[in-house]
Amino acid sequence: MLGLPGLAMALLAVAILSLTTGARAIPYDMVWSAFFSFDPAATEHRIIWDLRLPRTLVGLLVGAALGLAGAVLQGATRNPLADPSILGINSGAALFVVVGVAVFGITQLTTYVWLAFIGAGAAMLVVYSIAALGREGATPIKLALAGAAMTAVMQAIINAILLTSPRTLDEVRFWQVGSLAGRSMDIALQVSPFILAGAALAFLTARLLDGLSMGEDVARSLGQRIGLTRGLAGLAAVILAGAAVSAAGPIAFVGLTVPHVARAITGPSYRWILPYSMLMAPILLLGADVVGRVISPPGEVQVGIVTAFLGAPFFIALVRRRKLAAL
Amino acid sequence: MTILSLETIAIVRRQRLSHARRVTFGLLSALLLACTAAMLLGDFPVPALDVVQSLFSPLTGSANRSVDFIVLQVRLPRLCLALLSGAAFGLSGIIFQTLLRNPLASPDIIGIAHGASAAAVFCIIILGWSGLSVSLGAFAGAMLTALAIYLLAWRNGVTAYRVVLIGIATAAMLSAVISYLFTRARLFEVQQAMAWLVGSLNAARPEDSIVLATMLVLVLPLLLALVRGLDGLELGDDTAYALGTRVEITRLGLMLVGVALAAFATAAVGPVGFVAFVSGPIARRLMGGAGRGVPQAALVGALVMLASDLAAQHALASVQLPTGVVTGGFGAAFLIWLLIASGRSGRVN
């Protein structure tokens, strides 16, 4: 049994691994002394503080945000497929970033953050409204396909811009992979208030999500306002997923797979699923990032690619194993 | 009583048939109109009479070299390729949408187009290929991806649900492959790959249409033989099982035809988005229960492709957009229309 303390220890271990692993070989005692006897003249110390620490912090924040966002979305929609990437949040963010770079000449990651954030929210709103129309509401398959279809539409617009603006293409191709490299402390500071607020909101909805998981009729008979629950949870998810994609670019499948694993360990209560997801997702994300850093020296493989290749097979196995419709 | 109801049935059947005929006739007229526009419109001004003259010039002897070039080497091949690839996308879309019982489950959503794309991008960026070899690579990529999705979804048979979910997961993984290759390439190679990914009729040659037409002629008999099986499959997996194991073979055969059509069309013009997706639902709406709408979907596909290409060429005077960009916009418009219409009727189908 892992338990929350066990997960916290594992997360700490991955964070330490993330601080000590990288393209530049830095001995452990140097990492140690960077924190406890910092010398601004020592290159290794600067690298720990300027690169690895922000990267690790962004990884922790983004991972926690993705895990929580996925869990809350799945609970609110009662849909096992609800993942930021599948619901079109990532392509919405990408679309706004592309427009920002191409039309307004924006080049800095810290500005991307705001664009991506707004784009993510807009896309999520559109996808959900499309799926929710009709008598049967936002069924899993309608959400998944509406998201996939909107993703295709937005990708087409993105393509039109990228084709006529190689400069935008050159900028955006590196953003669109999803990466923790080059993220500064500014970005961690920029997104952390949103992630903290989103996380607080997510935990507030945990009890409501539990009510909802018994079925809409039961929840309603218990006096719960379904629309309000969905609205609050949706808001939390958009804030979290929007902050995550704005900080690290689109990262697929972390938000989708981690809550399923959490649910398999904890059972159906969101009061447990949420904290488990919040700790497990950054373990996966930072772990994938560390793998990406060492897998093809001297270059790095971006974390978004590593997570897709870890996440998709897992998800396929999950689909093969059981019918996911029941949540 | 019995006689009356039999008469009613006969009348209903006749009405349906005539409705189907009307739809088909309407689509054909629209296509004819679009074809005429495609032959007459262009930045190289050619009088209508000269276009007609030029079309018959292989029989009557060459009249005007530059006009013949525009009509016979530019407009006609482009028109033919639009019609053929559009019809192939439309057929492929409606086959998947019917098989998987979901109006959104077209090959450009459930991973088959992504397989072609990832393979093509690999050929362009890593192998440095261009032209026909990229098309062949894309074709192989589409077929292999479809095979992988089918095998992964197989568990005592395949269910529509599993195919869709596994298709989407596969699509995400293949997208990651494309993103990765994009970060590892020089900018002009990425541009070359992007141009292919968006899909264009710009470089249409007469040979392309001939190859695609040949492939379609080879696949069509199989489709005609299997298309009746769609009725049984549409009832749902359980019913289909009850009807026997022949169903599985029919389904496999239809999927093969659907994949082959999508793969041929993608190899010819690139993964032009949304033609496969929109054709089936539009055809079904037009038919309004008067039939499966399979041939009508082919007509709709051809019409969407041709209309999108016309818009791509002539909508903005200063910018020439690749066809694939416009079909994406068309898909968005359709999605909104579907949304409004289904909000009223309470169903998305």
Add this chain to the structure above:
Amino acid sequence: MFTRLSTAALVVLLACALPAHAQDWTFTGGDGETVILDARPQRIIAHQDAAAGLIPLGIRPVGIYADSAIEAAKALEGLDLSGIEIIGTAWSEVDIEKAAALEPDLIVAEWWDRNSAWSGGADIARTLSPLAPITGVAASNSIVGMIEDYEALAASLGADLDAPAIAADKAAFETARAAFEAATAAKPDLKAVAVYAGNDAIYFADPAGAAELLDLQSWGLDLITPGGVDSAGNNYFETVSWENADKYPTDLILVDNRSAATLETALAQPTWTLNPGAAAGQVADWPAFWLRNYAAYARELAKLTEVIDAADASVVP
């Protein structure tokens, strides 16, 4: 295909019939093929880079196809394009009917030996080739060499290379080059490296992959060749994590200036200043891959010379 064959047949016929015709025009392109026309071509459609080579020499194409929106095409910066039809604004996408309506006698692009392709996209050359023969200079190991090739092409097309404006451009370039050579000669210990900066990594350029860097090297600039590159195999950047931004410590860093964003990205990296040259602010523009005429070259050289003159050549011990 048919049209092209008949044109070729016609050309061969003409060539046989009138072997010494005074108005014959021939040019051997970078692809090694010789184009023979019965008259000097007047109406030219050019790829953006070829246009950037020809326009300053007085040869104005009737149409240009670019790899991007025209205002984003760095090579065409500062050139007068009035009256020239733009027939393409995306890679591999060209309006064939507009091209045909321009009735071109000749298509001019650049030949990339490494990819065995004409610049602008493989499909474009194939699409345009039925309209007129395609030729052009080869992308080579020296921008000066390429400009000289453009001079030869322009002269054969009827340009007057002794015209005052053209001669002035060339003289300005020679002055700028002499100043650059004097600047590098004055600082023999100055070490430099050319980079592209992305958010994910810093890319060190192999001079062998960029003609203007080879030029600068031949004029005395000590440019570093990074490891792990293979210029023959299309891979002439070494990708290095920002953790190792000081892998090649130099006095001077040249940053790819195709986009102003690249330098902004570099400056935003906390480890950018690990490299002593960057820490000392000794950073200059690298006019990467886009120079095609003397005027632009002179401008870029003057900027470089200014930085080198002001640089401290001993920030790297």
